[in-house]
Amino acid sequence: MSARPELITIEGVTKRYLTSSGPVDALHDVSLSVEEGAFCTLIGPSGCGKSTLLGMLGGLVTPDRGRLLVDGRPVTGPDPRRVATVFQEAGLFPWRTTLQNVEFGLELQGVPAERRRQTAAELLGPLGLSGFAEKYPRELSGGMKQRVAIGRALALDAKILLMDEPFGALDEQTRLLMGEWLLDIWRRTRKTVIFVTHSLHEALFLSTRVAVMTARPGRIKTALDLTMEYPRAMESSEMVALRAKLWSEIREESLRAMR
Numbered sequence: 001m002s003a004r005p006e007l008i009t010i011e012g013v014t015k016r017y018l019t020s021s022g023p024v025d026a027l028h029d030v031s032l033s034v035e036e037g038a039f040c041t042l043i044g045p046s047g048c049g050k051s052t053l054l055g056m057l058g059g060l061v062t063p064d065r066g067r068l069l070v071d072g073r074p075v076t077g078p079d080p081r082r083v084a085t086v087f088q089e090a091g092l093f094p095w096r097t098t099l100q101n102v103e104f105g106l107e108l109q110g111v112p113a114e115r116r117r118q119t120a121a122e123l124l125g126p127l128g129l130s131g132f133a134e135k136y137p138r139e140l141s142g143g144m145k146q147r148v149a150i151g152r153a154l155a156l157d158a159k160i161l162l163m164d165e166p167f168g169a170l171d172e173q174t175r176l177l178m179g180e181w182l183l184d185i186w187r188r189t190r191k192t193v194i195f196v197t198h199s200l201h202e203a204l205f206l207s208t209r210v211a212v213m214t215a216r217p218g219r220i221k222t223a224l225d226l227t228m229e230y231p232r233a234m235e236s237s238e239m240v241a242l243r244a245k246l247w248s249e250i251r252e253e254s255l256r257a258m259r
């Protein structure tokens with residue numbers, strides 16, 4: 001496993017926001033490395049800087065200290081060819097069909113119409129949206145909209161997919177199915193995923209690595225490597241024990257964040 005090359009390196013990253021009510025220390029000395037092909041999950045209390053860290057990887061937020069390398073090169077700004085992001089809100093264009101939404105990033109990159117149409121159309125099958133190419137977002141369920149947003153990110157074919165609570169707004173059953181679906185997509189596309197969730201189940205079901213963050217200012221408290229085979233037997237004694245361990249780490253930080 002460790003023979004795999006390191007795709008993402010985060011070293012000593014610190015971030016303070018200056019707000020009208022004073023400074024907010026969002027991240028303190030965060031270091032993390034992620035191998036190519038990994039599914040790395042960040043989990044931690046609200047406000048501990050998870051989105052800030054993803055924002056930095058996506059080139060939208062600048063660190064005060066430390067550095068971030070993607071594929072050996074520093075992140076200097078958004079680069080959708082290297083890093084694509086999916087958020088909790090699908091953020092689809094309501095006037096565009098499914099196909100046109102999936103095509104969007106390619107359009108921005110100036111890919112010719114026919115080629116981008118073809119790329120998007122090929123993605124619809126794996127997205128489970130084959131019959132929905134010509135539908136508008138208002139005609140789609142929450143899970144479908146989120147799959148369109150993921151398709152839009154996948155169309156760019158960046159090696160790295162950042163996912164910030166992508167299933168956070170979905171009901172539990174849809175969410176479980178979306179987890180199964182994402183696992184399949186990740187294994188097929190071999191992307192490197194950085195995933196943010198509050199769900200212990202999602203973290204354990206999906207990840208090769210789970211990084212637990214402390215209450216603000218966020219640091220990496222523990223990083224667990226998960227080597228169990230997929231699909232994971234969530235009721236196995238090993239998983240149940242891991243879940244208890246993970247919860248005790250997170251519970252402590254969530255309590256601190258509430259004080």
Ligand SMILES: Nc1ncnc2c1ncn2[C@@H]1O[C@H](COP(=O)(O)OP(=O)(O)O)[C@@H](O)[C@H]1O
Nearest residue numbers: 017019024026045046047048049050051052053
């Ligand atoms: N643009 C910003 N300006 C000021 N404060 C911010 C900004 N973005 C985030 N914060 C603050 O930084 C902290 C970390 O935020 P965030 O990275 O969104 O955490 P998380 O995603 O873990 O909930 C929070 O206290 C949040 O209010």
Ligand SMILES: [Mg+2]
Nearest residue numbers: 050051052164
């Ligand atoms: Mg967030």
